[in-house]
Amino acid sequence: MARVRIKDIAEQAGVSAATVSRYLNNTPGAMTEDTRARIAEVVERTGYRPLAAARSLRTDRSQLLGVVFADIANPYSSAMLEALSREAEGAGYSLMTAVSGNGPASEAAAVERLLSAGADALVVNTCGGNDEALIEASRKAPVVLLDRDLDGGLARVDRKLDIVTSNNAELVNGLVGELVGCGCKKIVLLTQSGIASSIRRERAASFSDDVAAVGVEGEVVALEDDVQKAAAQIGSLVGGGAGCDGGNVGDKGRDDGERRGELGLMAVNGVVFLQLIEALQAANPGLGEDAERRVRLTTFDEYAWNRMLMGGVTTAAQDVGAIARAVFGQAMARIDGDRGPARRIEVPGRIIRRASTARRPV
Amino acid sequence: MARVRIKDIAEQAGVSAATVSRYLNNTPGAMTEDTRARIAEVVERTGYRPLAAARSLRTDRSQLLGVVFADIANPYSSAMLEALSREAEGAGYSLMTAVSGNGPASEAAAVERLLSAGADALVVNTCGGNDEALIEASRKAPVVLLDRDLDGGLARVDRKLDIVTSNNAELVNGLVGELVGCGCKKIVLLTQSGIASSIRRERAASFSDDVAAVGVEGEVVALEDDVQKAAAQIGSLVGGGAGCDGGNVGDKGRDDGERRGELGLMAVNGVVFLQLIEALQAANPGLGEDAERRVRLTTFDEYAWNRMLMGGVTTAAQDVGAIARAVFGQAMARIDGDRGPARRIEVPGRIIRRASTARRPV
DNA sequence: TTGTACGCGTTATCAG
DNA sequence: CTGATAACGCGTACAA
Numbered sequence: 001m002a003r004v005r006i007k008d009i010a011e012q013a014g015v016s017a018a019t020v021s022r023y024l025n026n027t028p029g030a031m032t033e034d035t036r037a038r039i040a041e042v043v044e045r046t047g048y049r050p051l052a053a054a055r056s057l058r059t060d061r062s063q064l065l066g067v068v069f070a071d072i073a074n075p076y077s078s079a080m081l082e083a084l085s086r087e088a089e090g091a092g093y094s095l096m097t098a099v100s101g102n103g104p105a106s107e108a109a110a111v112e113r114l115l116s117a118g119a120d121a122l123v124v125n126t127c128g129g130n131d132e133a134l135i136e137a138s139r140k141a142p143v144v145l146l147d148r149d150l151d152g153g154l155a156r157v158d159r160k161l162d163i164v165t166s167n168n169a170e171l172v173n174g175l176v177g178e179l180v181g182c183g184c185k186k187i188v189l190l191t192q193s194g195i196a197s198s199i200r201r202e203r204a205a206s207f208s209d210d211v212a213a214v215g216v217e218g219e220v221v222a223l224e225d226d227v228q229k230a231a232a233q234i235g236s237l238v239g240g241g242a243g244c245d246g247g248n249v250g251d252k253g254r255d256d257g258e259r260r261g262e263l264g265l266m267a268v269n270g271v272v273f274l275q276l277i278e279a280l281q282a283a284n285p286g287l288g289e290d291a292e293r294r295v296r297l298t299t300f301d302e303y304a305w306n307r308m309l310m311g312g313v314t315t316a317a318q319d320v321g322a323i324a325r326a327v328f329g330q331a332m333a334r335i336d337g338d339r340g341p342a343r344r345i346e347v348p349g350r351i352i353r354r355a356s357t358a359r360r361p362v
Numbered sequence: 363m364a365r366v367r368i369k370d371i372a373e374q375a376g377v378s379a380a381t382v383s384r385y386l387n388n389t390p391g392a393m394t395e396d397t398r399a400r401i402a403e404v405v406e407r408t409g410y411r412p413l414a415a416a417r418s419l420r421t422d423r424s425q426l427l428g429v430v431f432a433d434i435a436n437p438y439s440s441a442m443l444e445a446l447s448r449e450a451e452g453a454g455y456s457l458m459t460a461v462s463g464n465g466p467a468s469e470a471a472a473v474e475r476l477l478s479a480g481a482d483a484l485v486v487n488t489c490g491g492n493d494e495a496l497i498e499a500s501r502k503a504p505v506v507l508l509d510r511d512l513d514g515g516l517a518r519v520d521r522k523l524d525i526v527t528s529n530n531a532e533l534v535n536g537l538v539g540e541l542v543g544c545g546c547k548k549i550v551l552l553t554q555s556g557i558a559s560s561i562r563r564e565r566a567a568s569f570s571d572d573v574a575a576v577g578v579e580g581e582v583v584a585l586e587d588d589v590q591k592a593a594a595q596i597g598s599l600v601g602g603g604a605g606c607d608g609g610n611v612g613d614k615g616r617d618d619g620e621r622r623g624e625l626g627l628m629a630v631n632g633v634v635f636l637q638l639i640e641a642l643q644a645a646n647p648g649l650g651e652d653a654e655r656r657v658r659l660t661t662f663d664e665y666a667w668n669r670m671l672m673g674g675v676t677t678a679a680q681d682v683g684a685i686a687r688a689v690f691g692q693a694m695a696r697i698d699g700d701r702g703p704a705r706r707i708e709v710p711g712r713i714i715r716r717a718s719t720a721r722r723p724v
Numbered sequence: 725t726t727g728t729a730c731g732c733g734t735t736a737t738c739a740g
Numbered sequence: 741c742t743g744a745t746a747a748c749g750c751g752t753a754c755a756a
Contacts, residue, residue, distance in 0.1 A: 054733035416749035
């Protein structure tokens with residue numbers, strides 16, 4: 001039961017291989033309804049599928065899209081993978097994935113592998129520090145940056161590097177607004193230690209502008225990976241009049257001193273948010289039972305636990321589906337020969353207001 | 363600057379294409395050190411990479427491994443993707459991924475697509491209800507089941523379907539032991555509503571045996587997806603003497619009635635555990651502040667939040683790296699022509715004991 | 725040790 | 741509307 005080839009189909013249908021090929025690629029002004037039917041019958045009966053390698057060799061198209069994730073443990077990446085899968089599926093494409101683990105060398109290797117494997121185009125969620133490799137790659141196949149820009153911000157300069165990202169400036173602004181709106185006098189943006197992605201920089205820059213504009217104190221802190229160190233960082237931030245608020249006895253929602261809600265925290269992404277929660281819990285014993293209630297939490301990235309932790313955390317959610325659509329669409333356009341200037345596509349996200357920044361103290 | 367072919371390398375190195383090919387595939391007893399060096403120089407200088415499609419057409423090997431995930435939102439899948447990537451990378455393979463979203467039809471389609479795309483073998487984390495499609499696929503390419511067995515448990519019957527999974531029976535036994543050890547008189551296994559995977563069945567079966575063996579009350583509950591319904595389920599389980607425990611004033615760790623710690627909960631996977639936490643929080647108001655303290659939590663799958671929620675949750679952790687190694691190794695063996703009987707590989711996981719099942723009441 | 729010649733399965737060109 | 745034929749780039753018997 002060897003593999004069935006196009007020639008076999010041709011013989012059984014009483015036509016030539018060329019005609020079968022035309023049938024498979026449904027050429028516009030095609031063939032007799034009769035021959036079409038005959039071929040269809042044979043194809044159906046034999047379950048024939050053209051060999052990808054042969055087709056690819058001839059057409060110089062693999063129907064393969066390479067995707068490189070910086071950190072697949074970040075649920076944003078998972079969601080994006082699923083969304084991209086859906087897009088690819090609809091277009092008859094398959095996804096080849098690679099994970100860089102936030103390592104530039106690993107990312108460069110992944111890009112090289114995917115290219116060697118024949119990817120028609122690359123989608124790269126770059127970890128930074130890899131501008132050269134990516135620009136080089138873009139000369140062999142279209143490259144669409146996902147979420148994160150090059151360090152040099154060269155996306156617009158170089159010819160073929162497109163980028164799709166969220167409207168981070170507006171989202172940062174939205175979160176700052178939420179925090180200020182619920183009474184925060186000081187706001188801290190928490191970023192990931194050791195990771196200097198363009199997103200971090202972009203959000204940090206917007207942040208500085210925004211806090212200055214509304215006249216509250218702002219600070220950017222890179223949260224340590226180590227829980228104890230992170231707890232110490234958080235502790236010193238919450239700091240000052242900690243632990244002397246008195247236990248809340250039985251009924252809660254009382255004694256809402258005006259010092260409450262003064263510190264606003266903003267996690268730059270879901271991973272940092274999780275670290276933040278962990279650090280808060282670790283720091284809790286030293287800060288008193290209700291330390292959590294004296295800070296206002298907000299975060300980027302919408303995950304299940306945002307709804308439940310702290311009674312609901314105000315979130316800047318990115319539109320994963322729309323981003324995936326834009327990324328895939330742009331990649332396809334490039335594959336189809338679009339040689340226009342590099343594009344920068346900003347997909348609007350939205351602020352989801354939850355209890356953590358509610359007007360009346362929690 | 364067209365693509366450089368093997369013929370170009372041959373010309374520049376002053377040899378024939380055949381010799382270059384031999385160089386690329388480093389044939390054993392090969393060639394003069396001189397010619398080897400000359401070819402190496404040219405290959406290096408031009409950055410030549412053989413065209414995957416042409417090579418694949420000739421060798422009938424794509425160096426592509428297809429992977430189908432049932433639920434990529436499940437962090438177990440992300441971790442597995444990363445581990446599999448590492449394995450593939452080392453063997454010169456690339457991963458083609460697809461996501462079924464726990465839909466049998468979608469899974470069947472994904473398998474078909476990956477096969478059409480030329481995958482040398484398939485790794486399937488099946489969602490169940492798809493035995494036919496998978497068996498059919500296994501006749502075209504090796505299929506290795508990941509974690510979940512066929513509904514019919516046919517893995518050993520059919521010729522080529524291998525399966526790699528954890529030692530679920532032992533892990534269930536371990537968790538039951540932990541719960542009994544900290545004083546639970548009743549244990550409930552929480553499963554995912556609407557998903558009837560083999561893992562759920564397997565763990566549930568072991569569970570029933572185990573609770574019977576140690577003589578405690580056991581129950582299996584499929585947790586509703588809807589938070590309110592789930593909360594009601596949890597509420598009725600915690601049930602009975604709820605809410606009349608008196609608020610714990612200031613100091614805690616007191617009034618540990620002997621009714622404490624009587625109910626043991628075991629989440630069948632990380633997703634269910636998250637739903638459980640959410641349900642617990644939703645049910646809390648009606649159950650009294652410290653309802654969480656009257657139940658003992660355990661769960662399968664080790665994630666970051668297991669360390670932090672409830673002060674640490676006792677976990678049955680699977681050895682993702684070892685599983686990935688076994689899966690990939692088995693796939694490679696099949697690709698390399700191993701026609702031996704189907705294998706069932708059980709990779710041992712381990713119990714991580716945390717505060718949630720500590721002897722002294724939390 | 726190295727070169728020659730052929731074929732892998734498909735699509736594109738060109739006649740008819 | 742259809743068929744014959746020539747590539748696509750590479751690996752591998754076979755011959756030298």
